[in-house]
Amino acid sequence: MSAELKDLVEAADNALAVVTTVAEGERSGCVVGFHSQAGLHPERYALWLSKANHTYRVMIRADHFAVHFLTESDVDMARHFGTQTREEVDKFADIDWSSGPGDVPLVAALPNRVVVRKDTMLDPTGDHVGVFGEIVEVHGEGGFTPFRLSAANHWQPGRDAEERAVDPRADS
Secondary structure, eight states, X not given: OOHHHXXXXXXXXXXXXXXXXXXXXEXXXXXXXXXXXXXXXXXXXXXXXXXXXXXXXXXXXXXXXXEEEOBTTOHXXXXXXXXXXXXXXXXXXXXXXXXXXXXXXXXXXXXXXXXEEEEEEEOOSSSEEEEEEEEEEEEOOSOOOBOBGGGTTTSOOSSOTTOOOSSTTSOO
């Protein structure tokens, strides 16, 4: 990333979110910084997911995903989903979660969320893919201050952006 782009992105200070999904009984989740509402009628949501993440390999096969909005007090959950890989730990083993629409994992400690029925993935041949869909469930607990990139930009992610999944069904 160029220094100019890095400065702009850091100034924008995106809100981070935990994305969870499931396919064929395989659960996955990670932290994303690229996500947004993407339509009003119908209500739609979009995110950009790193191809390096296990979550990408599950998302390819998934029907639903959940976007859990992180608050300033969700540092531990952000670190839990953002700095570990599936090879190190089952991210759902030691947390309270339940199955939502399409069996997508809903993290109890992160109640501000949308559940989305995935309908489109866009791969512009970069290091991220776009994932889009119609919102099927919304749950919020009022206003909050988001957990932002600036609070986590010094963390070492579980995967580097240069890593890629060669076979989407293979464990790396």
